[in-house]
Amino acid sequence: MSDVLDELQWRGLVAQSTDEAALRDALGAGPVTYYCGFDPTAPSLHHGNLVQLILLRHLQLAGHRCIALVGGATGMIGDPRQSGERVLNDKETVAAWVERLKAQIAPILDLEGENPATLVNNLDWTAPMSAIDFLRDVGKHYRLGTMLAKDTVARRLSSEDGISFTEFSYQILQGMDYLQLYRDHGVTLQTGGNDQWGNLLSGVELIRKVEGAHVHVLTTPLITKADGTKFGKTEGGAVWLAPDMMSPYAFYQFWVNADDADVVRFLKVFTFRSREEIAELERSVQERPAAREAQRALASDVTTLVHGPDATKAVIAASQALFGRGDLAELDESTLASAVAELPRVDVAPGTPVVEAFVGAGLVAGRSAARRAIAEGGAYVNNVKVTGEDATLDPAELLHGRYALLRRGKRTLALAVVDPEAAGRP
Structure with missing residues (x-):
């Protein structure tokens, strides 16, 4: 069990820990119960949350006891951001997002x-607590000087917008989660991103003051590209895990486009392949x-992990079919549309x-260029070579009754969408 820490370090999944030697001893002494929290501040987890889930899974595979917390309570507040106050979502929205996140985990x-x-859901123990109980039983163990010194809080206080008491209290709620799980499940290790270090320590200090016990924190580093830039941004925003926010095809393509300078490191972080395989x-x-x-x-492993083997098989088939x-x-309409x-x-x-x-799709500059492409054997419709300049888009040969994939040469693609109601229009 203690070897898992060496494995995590080799994979680049360890940034900081409260006491590495003590944590190593604890992991080697028997199963440790550990947890990580995921707040429903959006309807989907993203690639950063995936790092945490993979860390949880490594520890679980090593025989340790895993608890994944979905923050039905903390999700109604949100961890303070450096950029300003969050928009508070209503209870119904947060509850719906809790269920979505559970399905992704x-x-x-x-x-x-x-x-x-x-x-577990922290709303179960937070909702029944009165404001007086919260202030007396939890709040009294926190000192304002320590709370104000947190990096994000300090930055927000020095900004024009400042920080509300609501977001300022987030670190207390997260600390209370650790205390509750320590009491109910014997949790002695919390994991999270390195940007959460201050919030994670909140629970460590609370448990020390209330229970007189020493517990642990382990953080993962921010994953960056080889050039030092932020990893995980696409034209559409974040790399979401929910298929209705980022299709399995787009998800697969994101990973398959990894740079040579990054791919080995990403294989260590995001897959469970052995050292020999990597x-x-x-x-x-x-x-x-x-x-x-x-x-x-990399793309196959991560897509299978998040979306399952059937989705991976479908997107690989789509990638191959696009280029003949x-x-x-054989592609279903949803997969084709994503591709x-x-x-x-x-x-x-x-x-x-x-x-x-x-011409209309922009594959060629004009009709003469289109005819030349056909004459030279470089024009395809649905991967079938066009052999005559008078060829038309035959409704009987459309994909799902409306799509025609246009290709010039080996790799230049476009899509014609046929609208039956457009027949006869000028």
Whole structure:
């Protein structure tokens, strides 16, 4: 069990701990009960939360007892941000997001095996507490000087907007969670991102003052790219885990596009591949970079972890089919729509000449260029080579009755969406 700390350090999943030697001894002495909290301040977890879930899973696989906390209470307040006050969501919204987050956590942690993880909601012990009980039983153990010294609080206080008492109290609520789980489940380790260090220590100090016990905190580093820039931003925003906020296809493509300089480190952090497997993939990056074997392994593993093997199989099939290495007709409409979502598109009427579709989609500069592409054998509709300049978009050959994938050459793609009601329009 103690070896798991070495494994986590090798994978780059450890930034700080309260007392590494004591934590190592505790992990080696028997199963440690640990937890991490996830606040429903959005309808989905993101890649940063995924780092925490993977850390929880490593500890669970090593035989330690996992508790995942979804913050039905803390989610109604939100951890103070450096940029200003959060917008408070209503209780119904937060409750709905709690259920969404639980559904995203469940596939990653083992909830039913010999060492099952437990899901808890801090609203269960926070909601029944009166304001007087909160101030007397918890608040009296906090000193304002310590609370004001927290980095985010200090920054907010020096800003024009300041910080409300609501967000200022967040660190007390998080500390109370640790105390409650210590009492109810014997939790002695809390994990989280390194930016949460101050909030995590809140619980350590509270337990020391109230129970006279010493407990632990372990944080993960902020994951960055090799060039030092922030990791996890896309044109659409964050890398969400919910499929209705980021499709499995887009999710897979995000990981498969990892830079050679980053991919080995990401394999260590985001997958459960062995050291030997990762070493082999690292050699492939050095010796066969064009094959992108490491990127495909990373994308496959992470997509399977979050969305399941069937979704991964579908997105790989879609990726291959777009470029003629699979059957487009076998893709369901949802997967196809996700795969072509970022392509240039043109809306056309049934029977539109292929030449006009290519021009309208911007694949060629004009009709002459479109005819030349057809004559040279470089024009395709749904991966079928166009052989005549008078070819049209045949309604009988459309994908799902409305889509035509246009391709010029090997890799230049666009989408024609056929609108049956557009027939006969000028």
